[in-house]
Amino acid sequence: MKQMHITETVLRDAQQSLIATRMPIEDFLGVLDEMDKCGYHSLECWGGATFDSCLRYLEEDPWERLRTIRAHLKHTKLQMLLRGQNILGYHHYSDDTVRRFVTASIENGMDIIRIFDALNDLRNIKTAVDACLTAGGHAQGTICYTLSPIHNLDMYVQLGKEIEAMGCQSLCIKDMAGIMSPQECFDLVSGLKQAVRLPIYVHTHATTGLGYMTYLKAAEAGADGIDCATSCMSGGTSQPATEAMVYALSQMGFDCGVNNDELKLVNDYFVPIQKKFAENGTFDPYVLQTKSDALVYQIPGGMLSNLVAQLKAQHAIDKLDEVLAETPRVRADLGYPPLVTPMSQMVGVQATVNVLLGKRYQNIGKEIKAYIHGEYGKAPGEINPELIQKVLGDQPMVSTRYAETLEPEFEKAKAELGDRAESDLDVLSYIAFPQQAAHYFEVRDLKKALIAEYTIKEVK
Numbered sequence: 001m002k003q004m005h006i007t008e009t010v011l012r013d014a015q016q017s018l019i020a021t022r023m024p025i026e027d028f029l030g031v032l033d034e035m036d037k038c039g040y041h042s043l044e045c046w047g048g049a050t051f052d053s054c055l056r057y058l059e060e061d062p063w064e065r066l067r068t069i070r071a072h073l074k075h076t077k078l079q080m081l082l083r084g085q086n087i088l089g090y091h092h093y094s095d096d097t098v099r100r101f102v103t104a105s106i107e108n109g110m111d112i113i114r115i116f117d118a119l120n121d122l123r124n125i126k127t128a129v130d131a132c133l134t135a136g137g138h139a140q141g142t143i144c145y146t147l148s149p150i151h152n153l154d155m156y157v158q159l160g161k162e163i164e165a166m167g168c169q170s171l172c173i174k175d176m177a178g179i180m181s182p183q184e185c186f187d188l189v190s191g192l193k194q195a196v197r198l199p200i201y202v203h204t205h206a207t208t209g210l211g212y213m214t215y216l217k218a219a220e221a222g223a224d225g226i227d228c229a230t231s232c233m234s235g236g237t238s239q240p241a242t243e244a245m246v247y248a249l250s251q252m253g254f255d256c257g258v259n260n261d262e263l264k265l266v267n268d269y270f271v272p273i274q275k276k277f278a279e280n281g282t283f284d285p286y287v288l289q290t291k292s293d294a295l296v297y298q299i300p301g302g303m304l305s306n307l308v309a310q311l312k313a314q315h316a317i318d319k320l321d322e323v324l325a326e327t328p329r330v331r332a333d334l335g336y337p338p339l340v341t342p343m344s345q346m347v348g349v350q351a352t353v354n355v356l357l358g359k360r361y362q363n364i365g366k367e368i369k370a371y372i373h374g375e376y377g378k379a380p381g382e383i384n385p386e387l388i389q390k391v392l393g394d395q396p397m398v399s400t401r402y403a404e405t406l407e408p409e410f411e412k413a414k415a416e417l418g419d420r421a422e423s424d425l426d427v428l429s430y431i432a433f434p435q436q437a438a439h440y441f442e443v444r445d446l447k448k449a450l451i452a453e454y455t456i457k458e459v460k
């Protein structure tokens with residue numbers, strides 16, 4: 001029987017795509033033991049925006065969250081998404097940070113680390129892959145899938161070969177915008193299957209309505225695994241539904257290795273959680289609309305909702321169509337970067353600024369300048385020479401891997417934090433998100449003081 005691995009994303013991508021990663025651990029603690037019985041190949045539960053969100057909005061220690069999930073998931077592999085040299089942040093960190101972060105993730109319970117670079121510049125995932133392998137983890141190399149005049153099948157197959165040569169144990173095709181068509185997926189998986197020996201995992205979103213069909217063609221082409229979300233947290237900007245994919249694939253002769261009764265229990269658990277977020281407005285039904293426009297504009301669903309929010313805040317929502325038309329032009333000027341974090345935000349903000357000021361590139365964002373300087377890696381295509389001239393003048397671009405130019409960060413941050421840090425993990429949180437982590441440490445201290453005071457009163 002043909003096997004198809006199922007990765008459940010409800011704790012990471014599904015909630016990131018539908019409710020801006022606002023699910024606190026209390027909302028899923030009660031279902032973790034059940035999830036362990038489902039027979040998933042892996043549970044994507046950490047990384048991506050979860051780390052930032054824990055510190056920024058949920059007053060939770062992300063490391064403690066990971067250890068708690070690990071304690072309950074005794075039989076299921078845990079999986080995370082890592083942005084290569086950006087770790088879980090939005091700029092490049094030094095190699096010592098990346099190494100320590102990856103090692104700590106594995107030491108605290110992570111099994112599989114899916115590692116990508118927003119520009120598919122594989123120099124930027126090398127340190128993370130190496131650290132993952134050294135620490136005994138499973139390194140999954142990633143191809144960010146995008147469409148542009150310069151991206152083609154040969155280029156992706158070449159990337160696959162390089163990922164295999166780096167020592168990764170598996171390969172992911174990451175279609176963050178849900179724009180990969182069933183036929184494109186079939187061709188790509190088939191091409192990669194011929195070129196590499198690695199197991200191939202396909203990741204897509206239901207945003208444009210193609211997702212379910214794309215997964216079926218992935219299966220037909222011999223993909224080894226797909227990412228799905230429990231049904232009440234599936235669809236729209238999230239993944240296709242776990243139960244529906246398993247149902248369809250089973251009839252086609254695939255063994256997904258899952259227990260359907262357990263899948264139902266897990267979904268039953270999340271139904272009231274989903275309802276809570278719908279009632280408090282966090283879950284906006286807009287995210288469930290099928291957006292075939294994304295096929296025209298190539299804009300991921302999450303990015304689209306950000307653009308809408310930005311324009312609403314500026315009282316300029318009537319400019320949405322102009323911004324949507326400007327976005328692909330900015331992307332072309334920048335050499336067609338895939339629209340994935342952090343590039344999606346950077347391109348979106350620049351397109352908005354270009355439209356709102358009525359003049360293109362009158363004001364250029366700090367991050368875009370850094371990108372043109374080479375601080376995010378090598379652009380996939382050619383950057384508009386006029387833009388280079390405008391930003392850099394006679395200053396040369398960075399041609400080496402940018403992290404080579406960065407000083408080690410850990411010891412400096414540790415000294416800076418002093419006794420505010422309770423552990424080296426606190427130092428890593430602080431390096432990743434200085435203000436958010438510092439704020440979290442204060443909240444934590446306050447909570448402890450309150451508990452201590454309460455305990456003393458009780459004793460008296």
Ligand code: CO
Nearest residue numbers: 013176203205
């Ligand atoms: Co995704």
